[in-house]
Amino acid sequence: MAKGYWVCTGTIHTPLGMVPYISKFTAWLATVNARILIRDLSSDVREGSPGTVNVIVEFDSKENAIDAYESEGYQELIKLRTPYSELSLTITEELNE
Structure with a gap:
């Protein structure tokens, strides 16, 4: 089965404001069996x-990525992020040839 991915790009306007989101997001990832592959802030x-x-x-899988995004847990996390950042998030899947 092809893996699913969130591809996030954007700008963080208030880095210190993102601290609660980042700590909760990192802990939340384990609950949805996900991991960060790339994190580059510059x-x-x-x-x-x-x-x-x-x-x-x-x-x-892509289905897992969609389910995770739509989960109540992540929808609550979005509220912690949006006042301090302007990010886009795309859900996609790997190429299996």
């Missing part, structure tokens, strides 16, 4: 304007 952006934050989170 990416070298060469094209476009996605912001300098890049995070990729891996899940067992």
